[in-house]
Amino acid sequence: MGRHRQPEIRDRILDACADHALAHGLPDRLEPLSTASGASARMLIYHFGTRDALLRETLKRARERQRALYLELLSPRPPEPYLSTLREAWKVMTGPVGRPYLTMFNRLREDTAQQLWPGFRQVATTDWLEPLENGLRSVGRPELATLVLAVIRGLIIDLEATGDSARVDRAFEEFVVGLGGRA
Template structure:
């Protein structure tokens, strides 16, 4: 009985989140997730195609969550606070994978070439739309980029030093600064 593509994809994401991508072969991955290399080839083609599917799946889920969050919460600062809470929680599982795949994009790996659009452009656009409710378009664009950078930086620090409380406190300070800045 063949496993559906989505089930294999979720198992691969779980494996990579726990162990990293590194130089994991399809054979090693197949053994680890309880399938065959043939099934991975059938559903994904190559290792690189599987990594594209992993990236797309993680990004789509994050983008959908962020879009829904900003659409359902009328206060963009509260939405931002909730986004941080969810992001920090997910980072415990997927953070290292996020940064590992980001480094693949920095090194110009072909399968990671769309990561900039996924990790930066789409996320920045969601923040920009939230800020556009409060300020002009050029300011919203700058604040969105700043917000993305602060969140990514704090996530990185939290993953490296394990100090979630310090990152949470820094986010609270950032939210207060943004409220003050936009109230002027």
């Protein structure tokens, strides 16, 4: 009689692996995830099947966290003007809380083969359109969601490439002002 899988142990391991990946990136070997989770490499394989399956699940767990955070940040918060919401979202997304997600998922976007997550680039783009449309609807411009998303993504790529947060933050502020958000 085999041992029954324990979902709570799997979840604990997955959370620890996601924490590690956000702090250090996805490892090439199981050992760093084994150390981070406190589970042997054998137990990781037992719970996830293969290294790639564990890495996929780790990415998905981190993405779930990012989506929850960013959806909260990008959702309208009446009576706050939505352009103020965008400014605050930008600060959190590019600050210490959001930056690990940007770093990890930008690396995944650069993987042209996308072996661990086929279709990631499309999902990573389209899943932000709805909250942006909802927020921009409050200023009468939901059709600008694609433009706002493109500017945010472009500035994030710039920030990741250069590390020049002061310049990139100024550019984002100028963009929001151009949307009509001087206040």
